[in-house]
Amino acid sequence: MTITPAEMNGIRDKAAIVGIGETEFSWDSGRSELQLACEAIKAACDDAGISPHQIDGLVRYEMDSNNETLLVQSLGIQNLRHWECVSFGGGAGNAVVGHAAAAVAAGFCNYVVCFRAANLRSNVRLGQARGPDRIAAGQTAFATPWGNMAPAHQFGLFVRRYMHMSGATSQNFGWVAVTLREHASRNPRALRKDPITLDDHQNSRMVADPLHLLDICQENDGAAAIVLTTPDRAKDLRHADTLTLVEAAAQGSGPQNEGIIYRPDLAVAESVNTARDLWARARLGPSDMDALMFYDHFTPFCLLNLEAYGFVPFGEAKDFVEGGHNIRFDGMLPTNTHGGNHSEAYIHGLTHTQEAVRLIRGTSTAQPPNKTINRVLSCSSVAQLSAAVIVRRG
Amino acid sequence: MTQQEEPTVKSRPMVGPLEGIPLPDLEKLPDYERGFWEASHNRELRIQRCSDCKVFRHLPGPMCPHCHSLDYDWSKVSGQGVVYSFIIVRNPVHAAIREKDQVPYNVCLVELVEQQGLRVCSNVLNIAPEDIYIDMPVHVTFIPTADEPDVVLPLFVPT
Numbered sequence: 001m002t003i004t005p006a007e008m009n010g011i012r013d014k015a016a017i018v019g020i021g022e023t024e025f026s027w028d029s030g031r032s033e034l035q036l037a038c039e040a041i042k043a044a045c046d047d048a049g050i051s052p053h054q055i056d057g058l059v060r061y062e063m064d065s066n067n068e069t070l071l072v073q074s075l076g077i078q079n080l081r082h083w084e085c086v087s088f089g090g091g092a093g094n095a096v097v098g099h100a101a102a103a104v105a106a107g108f109c110n111y112v113v114c115f116r117a118a119n120l121r122s123n124v125r126l127g128q129a130r131g132p133d134r135i136a137a138g139q140t141a142f143a144t145p146w147g148n149m150a151p152a153h154q155f156g157l158f159v160r161r162y163m164h165m166s167g168a169t170s171q172n173f174g175w176v177a178v179t180l181r182e183h184a185s186r187n188p189r190a191l192r193k194d195p196i197t198l199d200d201h202q203n204s205r206m207v208a209d210p211l212h213l214l215d216i217c218q219e220n221d222g223a224a225a226i227v228l229t230t231p232d233r234a235k236d237l238r239h240a241d242t243l244t245l246v247e248a249a250a251q252g253s254g255p256q257n258e259g260i261i262y263r264p265d266l267a268v269a270e271s272v273n274t275a276r277d278l279w280a281r282a283r284l285g286p287s288d289m290d291a292l293m294f295y296d297h298f299t300p301f302c303l304l305n306l307e308a309y310g311f312v313p314f315g316e317a318k319d320f321v322e323g324g325h326n327i328r329f330d331g332m333l334p335t336n337t338h339g340g341n342h343s344e345a346y347i348h349g350l351t352h353t354q355e356a357v358r359l360i361r362g363t364s365t366a367q368p369p370n371k372t373i374n375r376v377l378s379c380s381s382v383a384q385l386s387a388a389v390i391v392r393r394g
Numbered sequence: 395m396t397q398q399e400e401p402t403v404k405s406r407p408m409v410g411p412l413e414g415i416p417l418p419d420l421e422k423l424p425d426y427e428r429g430f431w432e433a434s435h436n437r438e439l440r441i442q443r444c445s446d447c448k449v450f451r452h453l454p455g456p457m458c459p460h461c462h463s464l465d466y467d468w469s470k471v472s473g474q475g476v477v478y479s480f481i482i483v484r485n486p487v488h489a490a491i492r493e494k495d496q497v498p499y500n501v502c503l504v505e506l507v508e509q510q511g512l513r514v515c516s517n518v519l520n521i522a523p524e525d526i527y528i529d530m531p532v533h534v535t536f537i538p539t540a541d542e543p544d545v546v547l548p549l550f551v552p553t
Binding site: 127133135139144147158160210264 | 411412415416417418419422423424427430452453459478479480481482483484485487488491496498499501503511513514515516517523528539545547549
């Protein structure tokens with residue numbers, strides 16, 4: 001496959017993230033997904049210092065129930081000039097930000113909003129099997145009859161193979177869980193704030209061996225939103241003193257990703273493709289990153305990300321995360337300083353980009369001490385479709 | 395850091411298909427999926443194979459992803475393979491699994507000997523799930539589901 005030329009990075013520094021906002025995260029929001037979307041988008045506009053009337057672009061998740069007309073109606077948008085939706089859930093995280101930056105860079109719209117709003121606990125839970133009594137066709141027909149019917153099952157098959165090939169153990173994953181929970185304990189937005197120990201992780205219920213309960217992300221209600229505009233417009237807005245620019249973005253699938261478990265090598269994530277394109281476009285490498293936001297639907301994928309994006313060679317992430325020191329907020333590579341999907345909330349990755357912005361602004365509740373955060377990588381290894389974005393201090 | 399200690403109490407082996415969970419609707423399957431289930435009904439494991447370039451594929455689909463031919467046949471395979479990966483499901487995520495007390499059960503990804511990377515999802519029977527390991531040799535067997543006797547699942551047993 002041809003490497004995307006670095007000179008093709010048409011979005012470099014052409015869009016700024018000017019507003020972030022969210023609802024509270026809960027087990028039962030008690031309100032509609034439309035209301036959650038409106039509240040989060042209004043909060044992001046307030047943070048930016050614009051009115052929702054000024055929004056003229058929307059980039060949403062395909063899985064989101066709130067379509068464009070509902071939001072034009074509810075937010076009082078005067079003319080939506082540009083809209084897109086990006087497929088899937090975790091695979092759309094970060095991708096929506098890249099798409100929004102591209103829309104701004106192309107001049108399609110002035111103020112574009114990315115959002116995700118869902119009652120993923122009080123309504124349909126992604127971790128539970130559902131659907132009709134009979135399967136019409138497709139990959140589920142070749143999985144469900146044998147009891148392979150939840151994300152923890154598909155990803156568990158991936159993780160077992162990864163452990164076999166890399167030598168990683170459940171205890172290595174436990175250090176990710178312990179560290180992310182420590183970060184969440186400092187974050188008032190987080191759903192899970194009680195610190196845990198490695199023993200707590202090891203003694204937590206086995207859900208789908210090798211995955212313990214404390215390897216698995218939350219299922220919760222809530223919404224998050226991000227506003228982007230041009231750097232010129234950003235200079236007139238609330239956060240003009242600390243601009244957060246989108247430096248590069250990439251997405252990737254790799255081959256054979258339908259059904260997740262038929263990929264050529266289940267120990268290597270599809271994101272090796274995404275990472276190669278991202279670094280080429282950014283003309284940067286792992287050593288240029290000050291902090292990391294990893295899509296942590298399952299804790300082992302923090303190890304997979306460290307390897308896929310080249311922070312350590314394959315098989316060495318298990319040593320890198322041991323003890324948690326390297327990935328703690330005060331460590332070499334602060335990772336998921338908000339607590340991630342694991343302990344803050346699961347909003348399909350949008351909260352990770354928000355936290356990257358907080359780190360640039362210096363407003364994280366686990367802000368790395370004695371270190372200025374100039375660049376943050378926010379990325380995923382979903383084992384199906386992945387996306388990444390680099391944001392930098394403007 | 396050492397591996398977790400091996401559990402001292404082993405779980406009961408699976409002896410047949412899980413019960414009460416969604417099964418394919420054989421009437422509604424496209425042609426390019428139905429052959430798998432028709433073969434299984436006849437106690438044969440047949441995998442879709444491109445008639446032109448002869449490359450096997452699973453998941454089945456309408457077009458060969460290698461040479462883009464639309465022609466395929468259902469090629470009988472030996473049923474021999476090895477466990478490529480596996481999980482032990484201990485938390486029931488479906489009502490029938492919970493109500494019929496069917497955990498723990500295993501889900502295995504079996505790589506068939508006919509072609510590198512050719513894998514099917516299944517269960518391994520007659521072995522405590524704690525004794526399953528990657529690269530374990532297995533071979534196919536067929537058992538009708540209790541819920542729809544016309545739906546026969548290919549399952550695997552240790553060789």
